[in-house]
Amino acid sequence: MKSRELLNEVRQKGIRPKKALGQNFLIDDRVVERIVSCAQLDPSSWVLEVGGGHGALSLALAESCGRLVVVEKDPLLYRHLVDLLGRYPHVEVVEADVLDLDLKTLLPEGAVVVSNLPYSISSPFMFKLWDEAKRVDRFVLMFQKEVAERITASSGTKAYGVLSVLFSLVFSVKVLFSVSKNAFWPRPEVDSTVLYGVRERVLEDNLAKVLKRILNAGFPYRRKKIYKALSFSIPEINWKEVLEKAGVDADLRPDALTPQQWLAVAQYYKNLLNRG
Numbered sequence: 001m002k003s004r005e006l007l008n009e010v011r012q013k014g015i016r017p018k019k020a021l022g023q024n025f026l027i028d029d030r031v032v033e034r035i036v037s038c039a040q041l042d043p044s045s046w047v048l049e050v051g052g053g054h055g056a057l058s059l060a061l062a063e064s065c066g067r068l069v070v071v072e073k074d075p076l077l078y079r080h081l082v083d084l085l086g087r088y089p090h091v092e093v094v095e096a097d098v099l100d101l102d103l104k105t106l107l108p109e110g111a112v113v114v115s116n117l118p119y120s121i122s123s124p125f126m127f128k129l130w131d132e133a134k135r136v137d138r139f140v141l142m143f144q145k146e147v148a149e150r151i152t153a154s155s156g157t158k159a160y161g162v163l164s165v166l167f168s169l170v171f172s173v174k175v176l177f178s179v180s181k182n183a184f185w186p187r188p189e190v191d192s193t194v195l196y197g198v199r200e201r202v203l204e205d206n207l208a209k210v211l212k213r214i215l216n217a218g219f220p221y222r223r224k225k226i227y228k229a230l231s232f233s234i235p236e237i238n239w240k241e242v243l244e245k246a247g248v249d250a251d252l253r254p255d256a257l258t259p260q261q262w263l264a265v266a267q268y269y270k271n272l273l274n275r276g
Contacts (some may be wrong), residue, residue, distance in 0.1 A: 022120030
């Protein structure tokens with residue numbers, strides 16, 4: 001079934017996209033086909049889709065993988081997806097806010113995440129996804145352009161931030177293609193970008209926690225010197241000494257540190273905590 005046919009079906013059911021949930025239905029079949037093709041699925045693939053919407057991408061995924069779990073928060077769309085996908089025994093539709101779910105219980109190791117993410121949850125979902133990175137083999141995800149820019153940004157740029165560092169250290173992420181705002185209904189105000197990520201490493205749990213802590217401590221003060229920024233949030237540490245031992249100039253700004261420099265600081269700080 002084509003995406004516009006699915007759109008007409010949900011309209012006939014009285015279902016309308018909810019702006020509060022960041023819902024914009026993808027109505028360009030060529031984009032759907034490219035997303036599924038880039039995911040490189042086969043009968044052994046276990047796929048998670050977040051925000052099934054009217055089901056255009058869900059149907060294409062169901063035809064291409066061995067197991068599909070679709071998480072949909074909207075109760076009306078959930079019932080629509082259950083009806084639409086009921087003929088596929090390997091598909092499960094879950095009515096839930098994915099941000100409330102424990103992804104450890106949802107994702108097996110080697111999972112593939114493929115979604116046109118609802119705009120309202122894209123950043124918080126990516127933090128959850130990163131926390132369970134060891135379970136994710138790869139992802140193909142569509143974001144508003146500015147969110148994609150934050151994930152892929154390099155140090156020293158305006159878009160560079162916590163997500164940029166986290167995903168650079170664990171995944172190899174690249175831009176696949178841009179998607180015009182005209183590919184959606186209702187039409188959003190900005191274009192979108194599809195990203196492809198492959199996991200390349202797994203950080204030890206304690207190191208990952210320390211890394212997130214110092215990133216969240218440093219980046220809110222991105223105009224300050226890094227030792228001052230970290231001292232505001234974690235004052236009990238001599239950050240000049242830690243940065244020096246980690247081989248990082250304490251006078252740099254937080255957004256000037258490369259991901260590898262942030263990781264070096266986190267590693268030294270973790271070792272310091274272990275000794276303490």
